[in-house]
Amino acid sequence: MEFKQRQPEGKPGVVIVEVAGEVDSASAEQFREQLVSLIEGPTKHLIVNLADLTYINSSGLGALVAGYKRVRSLDGTLKLCNVRGSIAEVMKLIRLDKIIDIYDSEEEALASL
Numbered sequence: 001m002e003f004k005q006r007q008p009e010g011k012p013g014v015v016i017v018e019v020a021g022e023v024d025s026a027s028a029e030q031f032r033e034q035l036v037s038l039i040e041g042p043t044k045h046l047i048v049n050l051a052d053l054t055y056i057n058s059s060g061l062g063a064l065v066a067g068y069k070r071v072r073s074l075d076g077t078l079k080l081c082n083v084r085g086s087i088a089e090v091m092k093l094i095r096l097d098k099i100i101d102i103y104d105s106e107e108e109a110l111a112s113l
Contacts, residue, residue: 001027002052003034008110013044016106020052023060031060035067035078044076047109051082061096068100077101081109 002020015038023031038046048064056064071078081103083091091097103109 001031003031005038011045011110011113013042014047014110014113015043015045016047016049018049018052020054022055023053023063024055024057025059028057028059028063032063032067035063036070039071039074039076039078044074045113046071046076046078047106048078048080049082049106050080050087051084053087056087056090061090061094065096065099077113079103079109079112081106 001023002018004018004020005015006018008014008016017035017038019031035046035048068078079101080091082105083102088102091102096102101109101112103112
């Protein structure tokens, strides 16, 4: 799993996280910790860009939900974007799209803030 973060210009308090590769049992806890550590600073809004995510298992999905719950408990938001293929299908199947806002693009997710 590769985890990059950046702040979009003109959007204070927002961090865009790019996740690439695989989020599985071996990397799920690290993924959750990285999400939570971002929101405990001045950041209040996370956009998680999954364009380069190739695989996520139930542990990875659980880490995403745990990160979402933690962000919400700190009055922040977590939004997903660029969810594609089988990953999008799984998220719809388990109804994650009913809990976490999912956008087609990073621009749409930013505009929603």
